[in-house]
Amino acid sequence: MDGKGGIRMAAEIRQSESAPTSSAEAFEQALLVLDRLAARRLLIDPEGGESVIQRIENIMVPALERIGRAWETGKIALSQVYMSGRICEDLVEGLLQESGRPRKDQPKMAVAVLEDYHLLGKRMVYSTLRASGFALKDYGRMEAEALVRRAVEDEIELLLISALMLPSALRVGKVRRLLDRSGSRTRLIVGGAPFRIDPQLGWEVGADAVGNSAADAVAIIERIAGGGS
Protein backbone atom coordinates (compact mmCIF):
# COMPACT_ATOMS: atom_id res chain seq x y z
CA MET A 1 0.00 0.00 0.00
CA ASP A 2 1.16 3.54 -0.45
CA GLY A 3 2.20 5.61 2.54
CA LYS A 4 -0.55 8.17 2.09
CA GLY A 5 -3.29 5.55 2.34
CA GLY A 6 -1.89 4.18 5.56
CA ILE A 7 -1.40 7.60 7.12
CA ARG A 8 -4.92 8.62 6.10
CA MET A 9 -6.33 5.53 7.77
CA ALA A 10 -4.27 6.14 10.87
CA ALA A 11 -5.57 9.70 10.99
CA GLU A 12 -9.16 8.52 10.68
CA ILE A 13 -8.65 6.08 13.50
CA ARG A 14 -7.14 8.79 15.67
CA GLN A 15 -10.10 11.06 15.09
CA SER A 16 -12.52 8.39 16.25
CA GLU A 17 -10.74 7.44 19.44
CA SER A 18 -9.20 9.05 22.46
CA ALA A 19 -5.87 10.72 21.75
CA PRO A 20 -2.86 8.54 22.53
CA THR A 21 0.54 9.87 23.43
CA SER A 22 2.34 11.37 20.47
CA SER A 23 4.97 8.61 20.39
CA ALA A 24 2.33 5.89 20.35
CA GLU A 25 0.50 7.77 17.63
CA ALA A 26 3.59 8.06 15.48
CA PHE A 27 4.43 4.42 16.18
CA GLU A 28 0.97 3.34 15.04
CA GLN A 29 1.39 5.34 11.83
CA ALA A 30 4.77 3.73 11.22
CA LEU A 31 3.22 0.27 11.61
CA LEU A 32 0.36 0.98 9.23
CA VAL A 33 2.78 2.10 6.50
CA LEU A 34 5.18 -0.77 7.31
CA ASP A 35 8.01 1.61 8.16
CA ARG A 36 10.17 -0.67 10.31
CA LEU A 37 13.00 1.79 10.73
CA ALA A 38 10.74 4.57 11.98
CA ALA A 39 9.00 2.11 14.31
CA ARG A 40 12.33 0.98 15.77
CA ARG A 41 13.53 4.55 16.16
CA LEU A 42 10.34 5.50 18.02
CA LEU A 43 10.71 2.58 20.37
CA ILE A 44 14.13 3.57 21.59
CA ASP A 45 14.01 6.39 24.11
CA PRO A 46 16.53 8.99 22.88
CA GLU A 47 16.95 10.32 26.43
CA GLY A 48 17.38 6.87 27.93
CA GLY A 49 14.83 7.62 30.67
CA GLU A 50 12.60 4.64 29.96
CA SER A 51 13.62 1.00 29.73
CA VAL A 52 12.83 -1.05 26.63
CA ILE A 53 10.08 -2.84 28.56
CA GLN A 54 8.55 0.48 29.55
CA ARG A 55 8.70 1.73 25.97
CA ILE A 56 7.03 -1.46 24.78
CA GLU A 57 4.26 -1.10 27.35
CA ASN A 58 3.77 2.63 26.83
CA ILE A 59 4.07 2.81 23.06
CA MET A 60 3.82 -0.55 21.35
CA VAL A 61 1.05 -2.21 23.35
CA PRO A 62 -1.35 0.78 23.10
CA ALA A 63 -0.64 1.03 19.37
CA LEU A 64 -1.42 -2.66 18.85
CA GLU A 65 -4.58 -2.34 20.93
CA ARG A 66 -5.77 0.57 18.82
CA ILE A 67 -4.96 -1.30 15.64
CA GLY A 68 -6.96 -4.25 17.01
CA ARG A 69 -9.94 -2.00 17.72
CA ALA A 70 -9.66 -0.48 14.25
CA TRP A 71 -9.82 -4.01 12.78
CA GLU A 72 -12.87 -4.90 14.89
CA THR A 73 -14.72 -1.85 13.61
CA GLY A 74 -13.76 -2.45 9.99
CA LYS A 75 -11.47 0.57 9.67
CA ILE A 76 -8.40 -1.39 8.67
CA ALA A 77 -7.80 -4.76 7.04
CA LEU A 78 -6.52 -8.05 8.41
CA SER A 79 -3.30 -7.77 6.41
CA GLN A 80 -2.43 -4.52 8.22
CA VAL A 81 -3.07 -6.08 11.61
CA TYR A 82 -0.92 -9.06 10.69
CA MET A 83 1.98 -7.02 9.34
CA SER A 84 1.87 -4.67 12.34
CA GLY A 85 2.11 -7.66 14.68
CA ARG A 86 4.98 -9.14 12.71
CA ILE A 87 6.97 -5.91 12.77
CA CYS A 88 6.41 -5.55 16.52
CA GLU A 89 7.35 -9.18 17.14
CA ASP A 90 10.64 -8.68 15.28
CA LEU A 91 11.35 -5.43 17.11
CA VAL A 92 10.67 -6.94 20.50
CA GLU A 93 12.86 -9.96 19.85
CA GLY A 94 15.74 -7.72 18.84
CA LEU A 95 15.36 -5.09 21.53
CA LEU A 96 14.86 -7.53 24.39
CA GLN A 97 17.96 -9.41 23.35
CA GLU A 98 19.89 -6.14 23.34
CA SER A 99 18.56 -5.03 26.70
CA GLY A 100 18.83 -8.43 28.34
CA ARG A 101 15.81 -7.57 30.49
CA PRO A 102 13.50 -10.31 31.75
CA ARG A 103 9.91 -10.45 30.57
CA LYS A 104 7.04 -9.59 32.85
CA ASP A 105 5.54 -12.11 35.28
CA GLN A 106 2.86 -14.08 33.54
CA PRO A 107 0.87 -17.33 33.58
CA LYS A 108 2.14 -20.32 31.58
CA MET A 109 0.53 -19.98 28.17
CA ALA A 110 0.27 -21.74 24.83
CA VAL A 111 -1.50 -21.00 21.56
CA ALA A 112 -2.84 -23.54 19.05
CA VAL A 113 -5.09 -24.15 16.06
CA LEU A 114 -7.49 -27.07 16.19
CA GLU A 115 -7.40 -29.51 13.31
CA ASP A 116 -7.23 -27.24 10.28
CA TYR A 117 -4.43 -25.36 8.56
CA HIS A 118 -5.81 -21.85 8.94
CA LEU A 119 -2.85 -20.67 10.93
CA LEU A 120 -2.98 -16.92 10.37
CA GLY A 121 -5.06 -16.08 13.44
CA LYS A 122 -2.75 -18.05 15.71
CA ARG A 123 0.26 -16.34 14.19
CA MET A 124 -1.29 -12.94 14.81
CA VAL A 125 -2.05 -13.75 18.44
CA TYR A 126 1.46 -15.12 18.90
CA SER A 127 3.06 -12.03 17.37
CA THR A 128 0.95 -9.64 19.39
CA LEU A 129 1.65 -11.41 22.68
CA ARG A 130 5.36 -11.67 21.98
CA ALA A 131 5.36 -8.03 21.00
CA SER A 132 3.64 -7.24 24.29
CA GLY A 133 6.42 -8.90 26.20
CA PHE A 134 4.76 -12.25 26.95
CA ALA A 135 6.42 -15.63 26.47
CA LEU A 136 4.23 -18.46 25.23
CA LYS A 137 4.48 -21.83 23.56
CA ASP A 138 3.31 -22.21 19.98
CA TYR A 139 1.70 -25.65 19.64
CA GLY A 140 0.88 -25.17 15.97
CA ARG A 141 -1.92 -27.33 14.56
CA MET A 142 -3.21 -30.08 16.84
CA GLU A 143 -6.09 -32.53 17.35
CA ALA A 144 -8.18 -32.02 20.48
CA GLU A 145 -6.87 -35.07 22.38
CA ALA A 146 -3.21 -34.32 21.69
CA LEU A 147 -3.70 -30.66 22.55
CA VAL A 148 -5.17 -31.46 25.94
CA ARG A 149 -2.45 -34.03 26.68
CA ARG A 150 0.25 -31.53 25.90
CA ALA A 151 -1.37 -28.67 27.78
CA VAL A 152 -1.71 -30.85 30.88
CA GLU A 153 1.90 -32.10 30.60
CA ASP A 154 3.18 -28.55 30.23
CA GLU A 155 0.94 -27.34 33.10
CA ILE A 156 -0.46 -24.64 30.85
CA GLU A 157 -2.60 -22.16 32.73
CA LEU A 158 -3.99 -20.25 29.75
CA LEU A 159 -4.61 -22.03 26.47
CA LEU A 160 -5.40 -19.79 23.51
CA ILE A 161 -7.19 -21.41 20.56
CA SER A 162 -7.71 -19.74 17.21
CA ALA A 163 -10.42 -20.98 14.81
CA LEU A 164 -11.52 -19.87 11.37
CA MET A 165 -13.99 -22.61 10.46
CA LEU A 166 -17.17 -23.35 12.40
CA PRO A 167 -16.38 -27.08 12.87
CA SER A 168 -12.99 -26.16 14.39
CA ALA A 169 -14.65 -23.64 16.69
CA LEU A 170 -17.17 -26.24 17.84
CA ARG A 171 -14.30 -28.64 18.54
CA VAL A 172 -13.23 -26.33 21.38
CA GLY A 173 -16.12 -27.89 23.30
CA LYS A 174 -14.32 -31.23 23.13
CA VAL A 175 -11.12 -29.62 24.45
CA ARG A 176 -13.10 -28.18 27.35
CA ARG A 177 -14.62 -31.58 28.19
CA LEU A 178 -11.25 -33.34 28.00
CA LEU A 179 -9.60 -30.71 30.17
CA ASP A 180 -12.37 -30.96 32.76
CA ARG A 181 -12.16 -34.76 32.73
CA SER A 182 -8.42 -34.61 33.34
CA GLY A 183 -8.95 -32.36 36.35
CA SER A 184 -7.03 -29.56 34.69
CA ARG A 185 -7.80 -25.98 35.65
CA THR A 186 -6.45 -24.61 32.38
CA ARG A 187 -8.46 -21.65 31.18
CA LEU A 188 -9.49 -21.42 27.55
CA ILE A 189 -9.30 -18.20 25.57
CA VAL A 190 -10.76 -18.47 22.07
CA GLY A 191 -10.87 -16.22 19.05
CA GLY A 192 -11.55 -16.18 15.32
CA ALA A 193 -14.33 -15.40 12.88
CA PRO A 194 -17.01 -17.83 14.16
CA PHE A 195 -16.66 -16.48 17.72
CA ARG A 196 -16.74 -12.89 16.52
CA ILE A 197 -19.83 -13.45 14.39
CA ASP A 198 -21.74 -15.55 16.91
CA PRO A 199 -21.36 -14.09 20.42
CA GLN A 200 -23.03 -17.16 21.97
CA LEU A 201 -20.52 -19.60 20.55
CA GLY A 202 -17.80 -19.01 23.14
CA TRP A 203 -20.24 -19.74 25.93
CA GLU A 204 -21.57 -22.79 24.05
CA VAL A 205 -18.13 -24.43 23.84
CA GLY A 206 -17.15 -23.58 27.41
CA ALA A 207 -14.52 -20.93 26.74
CA ASP A 208 -13.45 -18.75 29.65
CA ALA A 209 -13.01 -15.72 27.42
CA VAL A 210 -13.44 -14.69 23.79
CA GLY A 211 -11.14 -12.25 22.02
CA ASN A 212 -12.38 -10.31 19.03
CA SER A 213 -8.89 -9.38 17.90
CA ALA A 214 -5.33 -10.45 18.56
CA ALA A 215 -4.86 -7.36 20.72
CA ASP A 216 -7.83 -8.41 22.86
CA ALA A 217 -5.75 -11.35 24.04
CA VAL A 218 -3.40 -8.99 25.89
CA ALA A 219 -6.20 -7.39 27.89
CA ILE A 220 -7.82 -10.76 28.62
CA ILE A 221 -4.56 -12.28 29.84
CA GLU A 222 -3.79 -9.31 32.02
CA ARG A 223 -7.29 -9.47 33.48
CA ILE A 224 -7.08 -13.19 34.23
CA ALA A 225 -3.51 -12.97 35.50
CA GLY A 226 -4.62 -10.16 37.76
CA GLY A 227 -7.20 -12.40 39.37
CA GLY A 228 -10.20 -11.43 37.24
CA SER A 229 -12.59 -13.91 35.64
Add this chain to the structure above:
Amino acid sequence: MTHSEMTSMQRVLTTLGHQEPDRVPFFLLASLHGARELGLSIQDYFSRPEHVVEGQLRIRAKYRHDCLSGFFYAPVEVEAWGGEVIFAEDGPPNSGRPFLRNVDDIHHMAPPRIADSDCLVRVLRTIEGLRAASAGEVPVIGVVMSPFSVPVMQMGFDRYIELIYEQPILFDRLMKVNEAFCVEWANAQFKAGATAVCLFDPVSSATIIPPDLYRKTGFPSARRTIARIQGPVATHLASGRGLPIFDDLAKTGTVMAGVSAEEDLGRIKTACRGKLTVLGNLDGITMRRWTQKEVEARVKNAIAEAGPEGGFILSDNHGEIPWQVPDEVLMAVSDAVRRWGRYPLDWIDESMNGTAVDDR
Protein backbone atom coordinates in the same frame (compact mmCIF):
# COMPACT_ATOMS: atom_id res chain seq x y z
CA MET B 1 -48.34 -5.65 -12.37
CA THR B 2 -48.27 -9.38 -11.68
CA HIS B 3 -45.86 -11.93 -13.09
CA SER B 4 -46.62 -15.43 -14.29
CA GLU B 5 -44.42 -18.21 -12.89
CA MET B 6 -40.95 -18.07 -14.40
CA THR B 7 -38.40 -20.84 -14.68
CA SER B 8 -35.37 -20.47 -12.44
CA MET B 9 -33.30 -19.48 -15.48
CA GLN B 10 -35.76 -16.75 -16.47
CA ARG B 11 -35.96 -15.53 -12.87
CA VAL B 12 -32.20 -15.28 -12.50
CA LEU B 13 -31.60 -13.70 -15.90
CA THR B 14 -34.30 -11.11 -15.22
CA THR B 15 -32.77 -10.06 -11.92
CA LEU B 16 -29.30 -10.02 -13.51
CA GLY B 17 -30.78 -7.51 -15.98
CA HIS B 18 -31.76 -5.38 -12.94
CA GLN B 19 -35.44 -5.98 -13.56
CA GLU B 20 -38.00 -7.52 -11.23
CA PRO B 21 -38.82 -11.16 -12.02
CA ASP B 22 -41.83 -13.07 -10.62
CA ARG B 23 -40.09 -13.41 -7.24
CA VAL B 24 -36.72 -12.90 -5.61
CA PRO B 25 -34.41 -15.70 -6.80
CA PHE B 26 -32.96 -17.91 -4.10
CA PHE B 27 -29.58 -19.72 -4.26
CA LEU B 28 -29.16 -22.33 -1.55
CA LEU B 29 -25.43 -23.00 -1.76
CA ALA B 30 -25.53 -26.15 0.32
CA SER B 31 -22.64 -28.06 -1.18
CA LEU B 32 -22.32 -30.47 1.77
CA HIS B 33 -25.96 -31.21 2.51
CA GLY B 34 -26.24 -33.44 -0.56
CA ALA B 35 -24.12 -36.00 1.32
CA ARG B 36 -26.72 -36.01 4.10
CA GLU B 37 -29.52 -36.46 1.57
CA LEU B 38 -27.75 -39.51 0.14
CA GLY B 39 -26.71 -40.91 3.52
CA LEU B 40 -23.02 -40.73 2.59
CA SER B 41 -19.96 -39.40 4.32
CA ILE B 42 -18.73 -36.12 2.87
CA GLN B 43 -15.65 -37.87 1.46
CA ASP B 44 -17.68 -40.62 -0.19
CA TYR B 45 -20.12 -38.08 -1.55
CA PHE B 46 -17.45 -36.17 -3.43
CA SER B 47 -15.76 -39.33 -4.72
CA ARG B 48 -18.21 -39.73 -7.62
CA PRO B 49 -19.82 -37.12 -9.88
CA GLU B 50 -23.08 -39.13 -9.85
CA HIS B 51 -23.38 -38.55 -6.10
CA VAL B 52 -23.01 -34.79 -6.41
CA VAL B 53 -25.43 -34.58 -9.33
CA GLU B 54 -28.01 -36.57 -7.37
CA GLY B 55 -27.36 -34.57 -4.20
CA GLN B 56 -27.78 -31.27 -6.00
CA LEU B 57 -31.00 -32.39 -7.67
CA ARG B 58 -32.46 -33.62 -4.37
CA ILE B 59 -31.56 -30.37 -2.63
CA ARG B 60 -33.17 -28.33 -5.36
CA ALA B 61 -36.32 -30.47 -5.31
CA LYS B 62 -36.53 -30.25 -1.52
CA TYR B 63 -35.86 -26.55 -1.04
CA ARG B 64 -37.10 -25.30 -4.45
CA HIS B 65 -34.23 -22.92 -5.01
CA ASP B 66 -32.96 -21.49 -8.25
CA CYS B 67 -29.60 -23.00 -9.19
CA LEU B 68 -27.57 -26.18 -9.39
CA SER B 69 -23.96 -25.97 -8.29
CA GLY B 70 -20.97 -27.89 -9.52
CA PHE B 71 -18.93 -26.75 -6.54
CA PHE B 72 -17.17 -29.51 -4.61
CA TYR B 73 -14.88 -27.83 -2.06
CA ALA B 74 -12.39 -24.96 -2.15
CA PRO B 75 -9.20 -27.06 -2.06
CA VAL B 76 -10.20 -29.19 -5.05
CA GLU B 77 -7.86 -26.94 -7.05
CA VAL B 78 -5.07 -27.36 -4.52
CA GLU B 79 -5.55 -31.12 -4.87
CA ALA B 80 -4.97 -30.71 -8.61
CA TRP B 81 -1.77 -28.76 -7.91
CA GLY B 82 -0.54 -31.68 -5.82
CA GLY B 83 -1.60 -30.38 -2.42
CA GLU B 84 -3.24 -32.27 0.42
CA VAL B 85 -6.98 -32.23 1.16
CA ILE B 86 -8.25 -33.13 4.63
CA PHE B 87 -11.79 -34.44 4.86
CA ALA B 88 -13.93 -33.96 7.95
CA GLU B 89 -17.13 -35.64 9.04
CA ASP B 90 -18.93 -32.41 9.79
CA GLY B 91 -17.52 -29.67 7.61
CA PRO B 92 -16.00 -28.75 4.30
CA PRO B 93 -12.79 -30.45 3.23
CA ASN B 94 -9.82 -28.27 4.13
CA SER B 95 -6.52 -27.73 2.41
CA GLY B 96 -3.65 -29.35 4.27
CA ARG B 97 -0.08 -28.22 4.60
CA PRO B 98 0.62 -25.67 1.85
CA PHE B 99 2.43 -27.26 -1.09
CA LEU B 100 4.62 -24.22 -1.75
CA ARG B 101 7.06 -24.82 1.11
CA ASN B 102 9.44 -22.10 0.01
CA VAL B 103 8.55 -18.84 -1.73
CA ASP B 104 11.26 -19.50 -4.27
CA ASP B 105 9.20 -22.49 -5.44
CA ILE B 106 7.00 -19.90 -7.17
CA HIS B 107 9.73 -19.58 -9.83
CA HIS B 108 9.27 -23.21 -10.83
CA MET B 109 5.55 -23.83 -10.42
CA ALA B 110 3.45 -24.80 -13.41
CA PRO B 111 -0.33 -25.22 -13.54
CA PRO B 112 -1.78 -28.74 -13.49
CA ARG B 113 -3.29 -30.20 -16.64
CA ILE B 114 -7.04 -30.39 -16.15
CA ALA B 115 -7.48 -33.59 -18.15
CA ASP B 116 -4.86 -35.31 -15.97
CA SER B 117 -6.46 -34.27 -12.67
CA ASP B 118 -9.04 -36.80 -11.50
CA CYS B 119 -10.54 -34.37 -9.00
CA LEU B 120 -11.10 -31.68 -11.63
CA VAL B 121 -12.49 -34.17 -14.13
CA ARG B 122 -15.02 -35.26 -11.47
CA VAL B 123 -16.18 -31.64 -11.22
CA LEU B 124 -16.53 -31.37 -15.00
CA ARG B 125 -18.54 -34.63 -15.18
CA THR B 126 -20.77 -33.25 -12.43
CA ILE B 127 -21.41 -30.04 -14.35
CA GLU B 128 -22.23 -32.08 -17.46
CA GLY B 129 -24.72 -34.13 -15.45
CA LEU B 130 -26.32 -31.07 -13.92
CA ARG B 131 -26.56 -29.37 -17.29
CA ALA B 132 -28.31 -32.39 -18.77
CA ALA B 133 -30.75 -32.56 -15.85
CA SER B 134 -31.48 -28.84 -15.90
CA ALA B 135 -32.84 -28.90 -19.46
CA GLY B 136 -31.80 -25.29 -19.76
CA GLU B 137 -34.34 -24.19 -17.14
CA VAL B 138 -31.99 -23.91 -14.17
CA PRO B 139 -28.65 -22.09 -14.07
CA VAL B 140 -25.70 -24.40 -13.46
CA ILE B 141 -23.01 -22.63 -11.46
CA GLY B 142 -19.33 -23.48 -11.71
CA VAL B 143 -16.74 -22.26 -9.20
CA VAL B 144 -13.10 -21.20 -9.47
CA MET B 145 -10.78 -19.78 -6.85
CA SER B 146 -9.48 -16.37 -7.86
CA PRO B 147 -5.79 -16.19 -8.78
CA PHE B 148 -5.43 -13.59 -6.03
CA SER B 149 -7.06 -15.68 -3.28
CA VAL B 150 -5.91 -19.23 -4.03
CA PRO B 151 -2.34 -18.56 -2.74
CA VAL B 152 -3.75 -18.69 0.80
CA MET B 153 -4.07 -22.43 0.23
CA GLN B 154 -0.97 -22.73 -1.94
CA MET B 155 1.49 -21.14 0.49
CA GLY B 156 -0.35 -20.25 3.73
CA PHE B 157 -2.05 -17.00 4.66
CA ASP B 158 0.83 -15.46 6.62
CA ARG B 159 3.50 -16.02 4.00
CA TYR B 160 1.13 -14.84 1.27
CA ILE B 161 0.42 -11.54 3.03
CA GLU B 162 4.15 -11.01 3.42
CA LEU B 163 4.63 -11.80 -0.28
CA ILE B 164 2.02 -9.24 -1.33
CA TYR B 165 3.71 -6.50 0.68
CA GLU B 166 7.35 -7.39 0.30
CA GLN B 167 8.08 -9.39 -2.86
CA PRO B 168 6.34 -7.79 -5.85
CA ILE B 169 8.29 -9.72 -8.49
CA LEU B 170 7.43 -13.10 -7.03
CA PHE B 171 3.87 -11.92 -6.46
CA ASP B 172 3.54 -11.00 -10.15
CA ARG B 173 4.95 -14.36 -11.19
CA LEU B 174 2.45 -16.15 -8.91
CA MET B 175 -0.46 -14.16 -10.36
CA LYS B 176 0.64 -14.98 -13.90
CA VAL B 177 0.69 -18.73 -13.23
CA ASN B 178 -2.57 -18.69 -11.28
CA GLU B 179 -4.36 -16.55 -13.85
CA ALA B 180 -3.44 -18.98 -16.62
CA PHE B 181 -4.86 -21.89 -14.64
CA CYS B 182 -7.97 -20.01 -13.49
CA VAL B 183 -8.90 -19.02 -17.04
CA GLU B 184 -8.41 -22.55 -18.34
CA TRP B 185 -10.35 -24.06 -15.43
CA ALA B 186 -13.25 -21.61 -15.77
CA ASN B 187 -13.49 -22.12 -19.51
CA ALA B 188 -13.44 -25.91 -19.06
CA GLN B 189 -16.46 -25.55 -16.78
CA PHE B 190 -18.26 -23.45 -19.37
CA LYS B 191 -17.47 -26.09 -21.97
CA ALA B 192 -18.93 -28.73 -19.65
CA GLY B 193 -22.17 -26.76 -19.44
CA ALA B 194 -21.87 -24.17 -16.69
CA THR B 195 -24.17 -21.18 -17.14
CA ALA B 196 -21.95 -18.91 -15.05
CA VAL B 197 -18.81 -19.23 -12.98
CA CYS B 198 -18.39 -17.92 -9.46
CA LEU B 199 -14.94 -16.51 -8.75
CA PHE B 200 -14.26 -16.92 -5.04
CA ASP B 201 -12.13 -13.97 -4.01
CA PRO B 202 -12.17 -13.28 -0.26
CA VAL B 203 -8.64 -11.82 -0.18
CA SER B 204 -9.83 -8.91 -2.35
CA SER B 205 -12.36 -7.91 0.31
CA ALA B 206 -11.78 -4.90 2.54
CA THR B 207 -11.79 -7.35 5.44
CA ILE B 208 -8.51 -8.86 4.29
CA ILE B 209 -6.55 -6.14 2.49
CA PRO B 210 -6.91 -2.34 2.34
CA PRO B 211 -8.79 -1.07 -0.74
CA ASP B 212 -5.73 0.93 -1.89
CA LEU B 213 -3.68 -2.24 -1.99
CA TYR B 214 -6.49 -4.18 -3.68
CA ARG B 215 -6.51 -1.65 -6.51
CA LYS B 216 -2.85 -2.40 -7.18
CA THR B 217 -2.99 -6.17 -6.76
CA GLY B 218 -6.26 -8.13 -6.73
CA PHE B 219 -8.11 -5.72 -8.99
CA PRO B 220 -5.79 -5.86 -12.03
CA SER B 221 -5.48 -9.61 -11.60
CA ALA B 222 -9.27 -10.07 -11.57
CA ARG B 223 -9.70 -7.78 -14.57
CA ARG B 224 -7.11 -9.66 -16.61
CA THR B 225 -8.62 -12.98 -15.61
CA ILE B 226 -12.28 -12.19 -16.20
CA ALA B 227 -11.50 -10.68 -19.60
CA ARG B 228 -10.29 -14.10 -20.74
CA ILE B 229 -13.11 -16.17 -19.25
CA GLN B 230 -15.66 -17.06 -21.91
CA GLY B 231 -18.88 -16.57 -19.97
CA PRO B 232 -20.50 -14.59 -17.15
CA VAL B 233 -18.57 -14.34 -13.90
CA ALA B 234 -19.88 -13.63 -10.40
CA THR B 235 -17.39 -12.59 -7.71
CA HIS B 236 -17.91 -13.89 -4.20
CA LEU B 237 -16.13 -12.16 -1.32
CA ALA B 238 -16.96 -15.12 0.97
CA SER B 239 -18.08 -13.11 4.03
CA GLY B 240 -15.57 -10.32 3.39
CA ARG B 241 -16.66 -6.70 3.34
CA GLY B 242 -17.06 -5.04 -0.08
CA LEU B 243 -18.54 -1.57 0.33
CA PRO B 244 -15.26 0.28 -0.35
CA ILE B 245 -14.57 -1.71 -3.53
CA PHE B 246 -17.89 -2.36 -5.30
CA ASP B 247 -17.15 0.28 -7.94
CA ASP B 248 -13.83 -1.43 -8.63
CA LEU B 249 -15.42 -4.87 -8.65
CA ALA B 250 -17.87 -3.73 -11.32
CA LYS B 251 -14.90 -2.65 -13.46
CA THR B 252 -13.36 -6.12 -13.33
CA GLY B 253 -16.14 -7.33 -15.61
CA THR B 254 -17.99 -9.35 -13.00
CA VAL B 255 -21.79 -9.21 -13.00
CA MET B 256 -22.52 -10.13 -9.41
CA ALA B 257 -21.07 -9.73 -5.92
CA GLY B 258 -21.47 -12.19 -3.06
CA VAL B 259 -21.68 -9.90 -0.05
CA SER B 260 -21.06 -9.91 3.69
CA ALA B 261 -23.55 -10.14 6.55
CA GLU B 262 -21.33 -7.66 8.39
CA GLU B 263 -22.39 -4.80 6.11
CA ASP B 264 -25.76 -3.13 5.75
CA LEU B 265 -27.58 -4.71 2.84
CA GLY B 266 -29.39 -1.48 1.99
CA ARG B 267 -26.08 0.35 1.64
CA ILE B 268 -24.71 -2.51 -0.43
CA LYS B 269 -27.70 -2.38 -2.75
CA THR B 270 -27.29 1.37 -3.17
CA ALA B 271 -23.61 0.93 -4.02
CA CYS B 272 -24.32 -1.87 -6.51
CA ARG B 273 -27.58 -0.66 -8.07
CA GLY B 274 -27.52 -1.01 -11.84
CA LYS B 275 -23.90 -2.23 -11.83
CA LEU B 276 -23.76 -5.49 -9.90
CA THR B 277 -26.37 -8.01 -8.85
CA VAL B 278 -26.19 -8.56 -5.10
CA LEU B 279 -25.96 -12.14 -3.81
CA GLY B 280 -26.44 -12.62 -0.07
CA ASN B 281 -26.34 -12.01 2.78
CA LEU B 282 -27.83 -14.40 5.36
CA ASP B 283 -25.25 -15.25 8.02
CA GLY B 284 -24.39 -18.94 7.88
CA ILE B 285 -22.67 -19.05 11.28
CA THR B 286 -25.64 -17.96 13.40
CA MET B 287 -28.13 -19.57 11.01
CA ARG B 288 -27.76 -22.95 12.71
CA ARG B 289 -29.67 -21.68 15.73
CA TRP B 290 -32.26 -19.47 14.04
CA THR B 291 -35.87 -20.02 15.03
CA GLN B 292 -38.62 -20.01 12.40
CA LYS B 293 -39.50 -16.49 13.48
CA GLU B 294 -35.93 -15.28 13.13
CA VAL B 295 -35.65 -16.85 9.70
CA GLU B 296 -38.73 -15.05 8.53
CA ALA B 297 -37.61 -11.72 9.97
CA ARG B 298 -34.15 -11.99 8.41
CA VAL B 299 -35.44 -13.04 5.00
CA LYS B 300 -38.02 -10.25 5.03
CA ASN B 301 -35.40 -7.72 6.00
CA ALA B 302 -33.01 -8.83 3.25
CA ILE B 303 -35.74 -8.69 0.64
CA ALA B 304 -36.92 -5.27 1.83
CA GLU B 305 -33.37 -3.90 1.68
CA ALA B 306 -32.21 -5.36 -1.62
CA GLY B 307 -35.19 -6.81 -3.49
CA PRO B 308 -36.77 -3.74 -5.12
CA GLU B 309 -35.83 -3.21 -8.80
CA GLY B 310 -34.26 -6.67 -9.13
CA GLY B 311 -30.51 -7.11 -9.11
CA PHE B 312 -30.76 -9.32 -6.04
CA ILE B 313 -30.50 -13.03 -5.28
CA LEU B 314 -31.15 -14.20 -1.74
CA SER B 315 -28.41 -16.48 -0.45
CA ASP B 316 -26.02 -16.94 2.43
CA ASN B 317 -23.06 -14.59 2.91
CA HIS B 318 -20.23 -17.08 2.50
CA GLY B 319 -21.15 -19.18 -0.51
CA GLU B 320 -21.48 -22.33 1.54
CA ILE B 321 -24.08 -23.31 4.12
CA PRO B 322 -22.38 -24.91 7.16
CA TRP B 323 -23.08 -28.61 7.70
CA GLN B 324 -24.50 -27.76 11.13
CA VAL B 325 -27.45 -25.77 9.75
CA PRO B 326 -30.52 -27.99 10.19
CA ASP B 327 -32.89 -28.84 7.37
CA GLU B 328 -35.77 -27.13 9.21
CA VAL B 329 -33.97 -23.79 9.02
CA LEU B 330 -33.23 -24.20 5.33
CA MET B 331 -36.86 -25.12 4.71
CA ALA B 332 -37.98 -22.06 6.63
CA VAL B 333 -35.73 -19.85 4.47
CA SER B 334 -37.24 -21.43 1.36
CA ASP B 335 -40.78 -20.87 2.65
CA ALA B 336 -40.03 -17.28 3.65
CA VAL B 337 -38.61 -16.29 0.27
CA ARG B 338 -41.75 -17.69 -1.34
CA ARG B 339 -43.95 -15.86 1.08
CA TRP B 340 -42.25 -12.48 1.01
CA GLY B 341 -40.25 -12.47 -2.22
CA ARG B 342 -43.06 -12.30 -4.76
CA TYR B 343 -42.95 -9.16 -6.91
CA PRO B 344 -44.25 -6.54 -6.73
CA LEU B 345 -42.99 -6.13 -3.18
CA ASP B 346 -45.96 -4.02 -2.09
CA TRP B 347 -45.70 -5.20 1.51
CA ILE B 348 -42.51 -3.17 1.95
CA ASP B 349 -44.41 0.10 1.53
CA GLU B 350 -47.24 -1.19 3.72
CA SER B 351 -44.73 -2.20 6.35
CA MET B 352 -43.03 1.20 6.23
CA ASN B 353 -46.42 2.84 6.61
CA GLY B 354 -47.01 0.85 9.78
CA THR B 355 -49.36 -1.77 8.35
CA ALA B 356 -48.96 -5.09 10.12
CA VAL B 357 -47.60 -7.70 7.76
CA ASP B 358 -46.48 -10.39 10.16
CA ASP B 359 -49.81 -12.18 10.08
CA ARG B 360 -49.94 -12.42 6.34
